[in-house]
Amino acid sequence: MAAGSRGVDGGSNGDGGEPDGGWRAEEAIAGNRMALQALRELVVYPFLYARESRLLGLKWPRGLLLYGPPGTGKTSLVQAIVRECNAHLTMIEPYSVHKPHAGEGERFLREAFAEAYSQASQGRPAIIFIDELDAICPRRNSRREQESRIVGQLLTLMDGNKKSSKRLPHVVVVASTNRVDAIDPALRRPGRFDSEIEVSVPTVEERVQILELHTKDLHLHETVDLQTIAGYCNGYVGADLQALCREAARFAYRRLSNSSEDEEMITLLMEDWESARSEAKASMIRGVTKEAPTVSWDDIGGLKDLKKKLQQAVEWPIKHAAAFARLGISPVRGVLLHGPPGCSKTTLAKAAAHAAQASFFSLSGAELYSKYVGEGEALLRRTFQRARLSAPSIIFFDEADAIAPKRTGPDGGSGNATVGERLLSTLLTEMDGLELATGIIVLAATNRPKAIDAALLRPGRFDMVLYVPPPDAQGRHEILRIKTRKMELGEDVDLGRIAERTELFTGADLEGLCREAGMLALREDITASSIDKAHFEAAVRSLKPSLTKAEVDEYAAAAIHGPSTRKH
Numbered sequence: 001m002a003a004g005s006r007g008v009d010g011g012s013n014g015d016g017g018e019p020d021g022g023w024r025a026e027e028a029i030a031g032n033r034m035a036l037q038a039l040r041e042l043v044v045y046p047f048l049y050a051r052e053s054r055l056l057g058l059k060w061p062r063g064l065l066l067y068g069p070p071g072t073g074k075t076s077l078v079q080a081i082v083r084e085c086n087a088h089l090t091m092i093e094p095y096s097v098h099k100p101h102a103g104e105g106e107r108f109l110r111e112a113f114a115e116a117y118s119q120a121s122q123g124r125p126a127i128i129f130i131d132e133l134d135a136i137c138p139r140r141n142s143r144r145e146q147e148s149r150i151v152g153q154l155l156t157l158m159d160g161n162k163k164s165s166k167r168l169p170h171v172v173v174v175a176s177t178n179r180v181d182a183i184d185p186a187l188r189r190p191g192r193f194d195s196e197i198e199v200s201v202p203t204v205e206e207r208v209q210i211l212e213l214h215t216k217d218l219h220l221h222e223t224v225d226l227q228t229i230a231g232y233c234n235g236y237v238g239a240d241l242q243a244l245c246r247e248a249a250r251f252a253y254r255r256l257s258n259s260s261e262d263e264e265m266i267t268l269l270m271e272d273w274e275s276a277r278s279e280a281k282a283s284m285i286r287g288v289t290k291e292a293p294t295v296s297w298d299d300i301g302g303l304k305d306l307k308k309k310l311q312q313a314v315e316w317p318i319k320h321a322a323a324f325a326r327l328g329i330s331p332v333r334g335v336l337l338h339g340p341p342g343c344s345k346t347t348l349a350k351a352a353a354h355a356a357q358a359s360f361f362s363l364s365g366a367e368l369y370s371k372y373v374g375e376g377e378a379l380l381r382r383t384f385q386r387a388r389l390s391a392p393s394i395i396f397f398d399e400a401d402a403i404a405p406k407r408t409g410p411d412g413g414s415g416n417a418t419v420g421e422r423l424l425s426t427l428l429t430e431m432d433g434l435e436l437a438t439g440i441i442v443l444a445a446t447n448r449p450k451a452i453d454a455a456l457l458r459p460g461r462f463d464m465v466l467y468v469p470p471p472d473a474q475g476r477h478e479i480l481r482i483k484t485r486k487m488e489l490g491e492d493v494d495l496g497r498i499a500e501r502t503e504l505f506t507g508a509d510l511e512g513l514c515r516e517a518g519m520l521a522l523r524e525d526i527t528a529s530s531i532d533k534a535h536f537e538a539a540v541r542s543l544k545p546s547l548t549k550a551e552v553d554e555y556a557a558a559a560i561h562g563p564s565t566r567k568h
Contacts (some may be wrong), residue, residue: 003008005552011138025080030213031206031238032073035197037079038064041176042195043125047085047171058313060161063158065133065178065187067390068199071239071283074176077199078129087125090116097150105146106153113157116171130154130175151184158192172214183353201284201389204230210238214245221269229273234359235282235390247276248482284390295350301482302475303344303509306466310335313464314352314441316390321439332463334442336400336456338449339468340547340555341406341510345445348468349396352443359393361386368423376419377426384430392439400444401451403427424453431461449558470506470552473499479507483514490532498536504545504552513539 025036044062046053053060066074082089090112112128112352120126130136140148175193177183187193207230215226251272262322297307317324318339318430324331337345353360361383368376387393392425397403404427405420434440444462447450456462471479478498484495502510517539521528524535 023084025077025084028080028083028213029077030209031074031202031385032077032199032455035066035074035077035199036081038197039077040085040194042172042174043081043087043127044085044316047125060170062171063191063195064175065180065183065193065196065198066174066176067196068178069201069237069284070178072201072235073129073238074199075129076238078127078174078176082127085125087127088116088119089127090126091121092128092130092136094132098138098146102146102149105150109150109153109157113160113171120171126171127169128173130173133175133187134177134178134179135185137187138182139184151186155186155192199233202241207233207236207241210241211245214242215268218245218249219265219267221267223270224268224273225270232277232357234357234392235281235284235386237283240280240283244273244280247280248272251275278284282390284359284386295347295354297351297355299482300344300347300351301478301480302471303348303468306468307348307467309464310348310352311355314394314443315356317441318356318358318439332441333460334431334444334456334462335464335466336449336452336462337443337445337466337468338447338558340470340506340552341447342506342546343468343470344507345394345468346396346398347507349445350441353396353470356392356394358439358441359387359390360396360397361393362398363403364397365399368403369419372423376423380423380426381430382435387440388437391437393441395440395442397442397444400446401448403444404453404456406451406453424455428455428461432455435460467556469556470504470547471510473503476502476505476510478508480514483511484531487514487518488530490530492533493531493536494533498540501540502545504547504549506546509543509546513543516543 027142029036042061042064052058053461066077068074068126081087092109092112097108099108115127116126131215137151137154138144138147140151173193176199180188180196181252188196204227208226209231211226220226229244233244236244248268249272251265252266252268254267255269255272300307313332313335337348339345363379363383368379370376370379383395387395402420404424407421407424431442434442442462451467457465477496480495480499498513502513505513513536517531517535519540521531
């Protein structure tokens with residue numbers, strides 16, 4: 001056996017090529033049917049149909065590349081097939097190939113292949129599994145001689161495996177990677193890795209199957225609905241769902257240990273799953289997404305018609321996708337919210353994401369402008385990729401004018417404009433790519449709609465452009481009621497009267513007004529138990545709205561004559 005490799009026998013019955021007592025891989029793996037079938041054909045068929053292949057002169061493929069995000073079950077798939085067909089498994093991992101001395105890594109690869117041939121010569125399937133192929137065989141360049149030698153050695157061994165005579169046994173090489181484009185291209189061609197199978201984020205139906213698999217030994221209360229739980233787990237891979245089940249059991253045990261009731265069996269309630277979701281997050285959205293929004297439509301005062309349009313554009317295509325498909329309606333791909341600062345544009349986007357129960361990805365101009373060339377564009381592409389994998393999802397761009405500035409022409413532009421143009425080009429490409437995706441909507445907010453490049457404002461990109469105005473008197477009244485829900489108000493406080501006196505105040509201004517009234521009450525008496533009318537009146541007198549009538553008219557004019565000429 002090669003030093004540092006792991007030789008694993010897949011079964012205990014000792015009969016080469018025979019399944020482990022009729023055991024099937026589906027008993028340990030849920031979903032991923034295409035990858036499972038590809039592995040069976042690669043490993044088992046050459047033994048089951050050896051006679052037929054000799055008669056037909058058929059040469060079976062010997063290489064398969066499994067690619068996809070971490071935690072989707074690539075290694076588990078191989079291990080399940082190994083057990084099902086009682087194969088011998090030879091593991092090759094980065095730490096066992098990258099050695100300090102020249103030639104050690106190449107020798108390890110040669111010994112691993114020799115061991116697999118030795119096992120296969122006994123008439124049983126033999127699999128060489130290369131984990132994290134991108135780390136072992138990255139794209140070659142002249143500066144990393146050792147990695148180039150490793151790649152060359154693997155190419156030689158795989159070509160020898162392909163060209164081996166009929167007397168030599170059939171050995172299968174399977175590799176996995178999270179970064180398929182980082183692998184040396186010489187490996188990705190027929191005769192080496194003949195097939196490439198994506199092991200992607202599970203669908204809702206597959207998530208139900210995975211949950212059923214991991215809860216078969218748990219005692220679930222009759223109110224627990226795995227279909228509902230799976231529906232809330234957008235972006236969860238198999239490893240995440242396994243962790244979710246473990247956390248739910250932990251919360252159930254903790255609840256039982258704090259209870260005086262004496263139960264023999266721990267029963268998982270729906271509340272245990274809800275608590276577990278706060279601990280076991282989707283790994284797919286870590287590092288690119290913000291915390292899931294908890295803002296609801298009821299947290300936004302006024303804007304009744306606007307909220308209804310946003311609900312129909314964002315929430316309906318996700319929650320009622322079947323109805324859209326039935327009528328052949330193409331959902332809105334992008335919505336641009338524009339208007340004065342402090343008028344709840346960002347809050348509206350968060351409320352839409354929360355109502356739709358979608359994964360929420362948020363990016364601002366400050367995050368995308370980097371001192372390193374190409375880093376902003378890479379982050380943009382990575383965000384769209386993860387949004388596709390975590391669908392249904394919403395991508396929100398704050399300060400859209402910074403991310404997609406109007407192009408200045410071939411001769412214009414400074415260094416920053418060049419960065420902006422590259423970001424805009426990437427954004428246009430990614431949004432056009434959403435035509436083939438489902439369940440992904442792009443929201444954007446800006447205070448300067450005229451600064452956004454016109455290419456983004458055509459149908460098929462930002463299909464809907466909505467003006468978010470400052471709140472009217474009724475809207476201000478609703479905002480004041482929302483912002484004072486947790487405040488103790490005196491009986492003489494008339495929020496309707498305060499709303500009438502705060503013309504041109506934005507939602508942010510009204511929040512500041514309520515806070516200032518509370519501070520005035522404390523300054524007057526630190527033991528105060530309520531905020532009275534006098535405190536609000538003093539706050540109104542001391543604060544000024546952040547907008548002027550001229551500025552509001554200018555924003556309103558932009559809504560009519562600017563890029564948002566489509567009336568919504």
